[in-house]
Amino acid sequence: MTSLPYPALHASHSGIWVAQRDEPVRALSRGEAIRLAADTPVILLNAPLVGQRLGYADLSGLDVLELFAFLHPARFMVPTPKGVAQATGLTPPGSEADVAPFLLEAAARMLAVTDADWPEREGAWTAAQSLARARWGWAPVVTPRLRKPEQSERWLFTRLPEWSEAAPRPAPRTVTLDDREVADRLTALTGAGAEARGGQRAYAAAAAGAFAPRVAREVPNLVLAEAGTGIGKTLGYLAPASLWAEQAGGAVWISTYTKALQRQLGHETTRLHPDRAIRKARVVTRKGRENYLCLLNLEDALQGGFAGRAAILAHLVARWAAYTDDGDMVGGDLPGWLTTLFRRNGSAALTDRRGECIYAGCPHYRKCFIERAARASAEADLVIANHALVMVNAARGRELATRPTRYVFDEGHHLFDAADAMFGTALTGQETIELRRWIIGPEGGSRGRRRGLQARLSDVAGYDEQGARAISDIVAAAGSLAADGWLARIAEGAPFGAIEHLLAAVRGLAYARAEQDAEAGYGLETELAAPSPELIEAAAPAAQALDALVRPMVALGKRLEAVLAEAPDWMDGPARARIEGAIASLGWRAETVAGWLALLARVGGPADARFVDWLAVDRVEGREFDMGLHRRWVDPTIPFADTVLKPAHGALVTSATLTGGGDWSVAEARVGAPHLPRAPERFVAPSPFDYATQAEVLIVTDVKRGDVPGLANAYARLIEASAGGALGLFTAIRRLRAVHARIADRLSRAGLPLHAQHVDPVDTGTLVDIFRDDPHSSLLGTDALRDGVDVPGDSLRLVVMEGVPWPKPTVLHAARRMADAMPGGGGGNAYDDRIVRARLAQAFGRLIRRRDDNGLFVLLSSAMPSRLLDAFPPGVPVARVPLDEAIVRVRQRLSSTRTIGHEAAHDIA
Incomplete structure (x- = not known):
């Protein structure tokens, strides 16, 4: 060599x-x-x-x-x-x-x-x-x-295969699943020699209810199923889902919240279709277009x-x-x-993050990964997607003819958060400058092939006089949006244009009223109530500018629809596809601008009880990067129910922590069930794990809140006692970085590698892969690791949380806490408690992933209220102990793991 x-x-x-x-x-x-x-x-x-x-x-x-x-x-x-x-x-x-x-x-x-x-x-x-x-x-x-x-x-563009058009897929047939067939399909998926799990069989039977024929319009068969860790819910719902897809000839969309579960689902479907070619045709993973190479x-x-x-x-x-x-x-x-x-x-420049796709006008359209995925999903039996994509497609998708009628929402406890992000409105500098770039194209010294709206629709502009006039009006109106250098101009007190003047007024009022320390480096926010004269004065011309923009956008959309109907001589298939894409893009951007106008109407006007409105200046380590007005639904499951659930025939919403330590009324409210005409079916399958012997919860009583050296010492000693295999969870990135900086060298010298989200220049998924691969490494992280890590075995045997995961006291949180219409009702402390219970349940759920797992959950907070201990599974022993005793218990409980691996503790992984 x-x-x-x-x-x-x-x-x-x-x-x-x-x-x-x-x-x-x-x-x-x-x-x-x-x-x-x-x-x-x-x-x-x-x-x-x-x-x-x-x-x-x-x-x-x-x-x-x-x-x-x-x-x-x-x-x-x-x-x-x-x-x-x-x-x-x-x-x-x-x-x-x-x-x-x-x-x-x-x-x-x-x-x-x-x-x-x-x-x-x-x-x-x-x-x-x-x-x-x-x-x-x-x-x-x-x-x-x-x-x-x-x-x-044959390289790249000559090597890539082309997708082909297919006849529209017929509507799914009306079928009723037979209970015995569902049970047989589950047996086939788990394997004839697999251990019979009664909970899994009952779960599969309950999940089949989501695939029953719908009895009335806008009355879906909604099934809520809480399945504890270890039930095997993935195969439990794949059994009826795959059976219905085969018999009805329709597609089931399986939606997740995390990429980790998407990957896991893709792996599980090998049981359904072992042949790779068949699986590729029958099971398709879909994501937002910004995920795919352009x-x-x-x-x-x-x-x-x-x-x-x-x-x-x-x-x-x-x-x-x-x-x-x-x-x-x-x-x-x-x-x-x-x-x-x-x-x-x-x-990111290699993906379509700005929505500038020219569809059939692209020379690579026939080989486009995005278009190929869309067409493959139209013919697939199972489509593995995510909550955000499902909602986007339902609200403004182009694929109306292939809209799914059956959904499975795994990680269903995150539906509320996904809907909150999807149906919110943000009139900020970053959002407006992205819209300006989409309309005008590159300005100044910008490089690249990106083109503005006029260039993308040049053939239409040459053919249709009214369309050309609308395009010109849109381009002219876009000049009032924020432009490159807007942050510096606002900081210098020299904004240009109606939108930048609005953003300057937002910044001034946020700094004047925000309760947060303006010097601390964190973002600032304040309610949109009793606006200042400067903000009211800036809102009117901003609204006029946006109105001047949205009107020709709507007019252009109508003209493009007319062009399609007239079908001029130059319009071949690719041209039609390009115009259809332009109509869809214009439509959702016009909706966005309309949402901005509704938000501006709130400035100086009456409040709408359905919404929470506030002003914010976004900062990272003291550096401003965005600012603007924000609007969220108090209950975002209202638009979710209207756009996703009501048009569907059936949906299964499932999770190991669906009720989040609360009751069913909370779970139903968090997924939009109260907004449907018929109550959902409920199902519970408790975890088969023996938590009383497999796990233990320790609440450390002598680590002071805010004492970073003490916190770092606690993490280091606990990780040393467990010989690694620890997942450290933080509620603040700043504390995570401070702790990592203090203990990484110490642990490395002991042969215990320490990795950290927000510190290591490595993506989160790879960090988890590294952590899983080495039982002596440990990993520090925040929310993404609390909710999306599946690491069974010795690689994860200790979970350490820095404190009680109370919700951040934002304007939005405060409004929902007080609102009578708050999901689940109860408001106040009860609302906070439910959030904490759900977070604790999710964090604890990282620890025990299979029957032979063994570990400890350590909470470094003496302020943990006893009323929240029911977040942990029944039977789990809970003890309040000082740190020294916690160290002893960790060492004793994990002694077998530590003994097996201690001699190899200095091995490198």
Whole structure:
């Protein structure tokens, strides 16, 4: 195996080492390491992470992750030494000092695949030439090893298959599922030799009620099912869902809240369709279009739209695009760590985040990943989506003919939050500038292929005089929206245009009235009540400007519909599709502007009891990044019920914590059931786990609130007592970072790696993969880890929460707390208690994921009210103890795990 002429550098919290060919490993100081990396190409593993540990943000080098992404596109590898060892078939390094020479060996092993044909050879030579021109660090090593193909390679745009049109799918047939058939399907999914679980069988039978024929219009069959952890609810609802899809010839949309569950569902469907080709046709994962690679944006990037490191990212993404299953850049088969290696170079520019798609006007329309997913879902039996996409499609989707009639909402306890975000209104600087860019296109020194509305509809403008006039009016009216540099102008007291003057007035009133400390660096907000004269004065011209914008938008939409009806000679299929897309885009943007106008009418006018309105200045570490007016429904399940539930024939809403430690009236209110004509069916299946023997809850009584050194000491001692395997949950990012900074080095020296969300330059999904892969590592995080982590076994045996997860006292929270119409009723402290119970139940649910799990849940707060202890499963022992006793209990309870792994505690993963 050829050795490489470059040194390898490894940095951790416990030291820095360099390895060179034929030389012993050397320990370096931080300054020496920085000088080496600045002067010499070095082999690294995750350059941004190494750079962070060195305090050298501009660190770059020969990252083995980039090499792996080039050689094996659309394959995942855990980005740790252990993960690299598993991917290359090498023995993992035994200590931190062994990592640097191991990286030399691993890089050579990766490059060795080029000595023969490997599955992803096609396109590699062409991609390597482009990467060499982009000055990719690995190019001088990789390019000479690749032989030039005798014939031109099929690469990317020529390799991607085209989707084809299909006849509209007939409406689903009316069928009634047989109980025995549902039970038989469940048996087939679980396997004939699987342990019979009565709770799972009862759950599947109850879930089948959502697939019964509807008896009246806008009266769906709604089933609410709380299934404790371990019931097996995924297969429990897949049994009736798949059976109904086959017999009725319709699609069931299974909606989740987290990407982790989407991935898990995709894996579970292999039981339903073991054959990959059949599964790909029958089960489709759908996400918002901003998740998918835009081929037109990629083409622009490859042709010079990107420069420097961003250009290298574009070529690596192009290499992946030729092998990906679905083009999903967020949670699909693109490794989550790849884009974080280029974190300052905006991978978002490769997706359609601004809604600028030109549909059939795109030269890659027939190969578009987004369009392919949409058409595949129209023919699929099961569509795995997320709550936000389901609501967006119901409210303003283009796919009216294929709107689903049956839904399964897993993680149903999050429906309220998803609806809250979806049906809210925000008239902010960022929102208005995005609309301006969509209408006007690039201004000033902007680069790229992006075009304004007039350019995208140039053929219509040339054909239809009224349409052309409407387009001109829209472009002219968009000039009043916030423009580039708006934040600086407002800070300097020199706003330009009606909207910027409005935002300046919002900022002034927020600073004047906000209860938060203006110097603390957090965002500011205040109620939209008794507005200042400046705000009232600014609202009127802003409303006039928006009215001047929305009127021609509506008029253009009508003219485009007329153009479709008239079908001029130049209108072929692609042109029709492009105009249909423009109608849909115009429609939802016009709705957005109409929502802004309704919000502005509130300034100086009467309040609407259905809504909560407030002003906000958004800041990060004291830096302002947005400001504006906000509106949310007091009860967002009202529009959710109207747009999603009522048109459906049936829906199953399920979760392990659906009632959130409360009662069924709370659960029903949180999913919109009270807004339906008929009450839902209820079902409960308690967890089969023996929580009384598998788990224990400790409430530590002597860690003072706000004492960061004491908090850090508690986390460090608890993680040391458990020998890792700890999930630390925080309610504030600032405290998470402070604790991590104090304990990371200490734990690393003990052979206990510590990873942290909001600290490590690694995406959350990859952090969880790293945590799962190493039973001696620990992970710190916030809400996303409290709700979306599934790590069974020894890798997660201790959960530590910094304190009681009380809701943040925002304007919105205060209004819902006081409102008579608040979901579930009760208001006041009872409302806060329900939120805390739900959060505690979710956090505890991370701990015990299977029958042989064993662990402790530690809450570092003496202020935990006894009335909230019912958030934990019945029978779980709860004790209030000082920290020293908690350490002893953790060590004793997890002694078997600690003993098994203690000798390997210094292994690197």
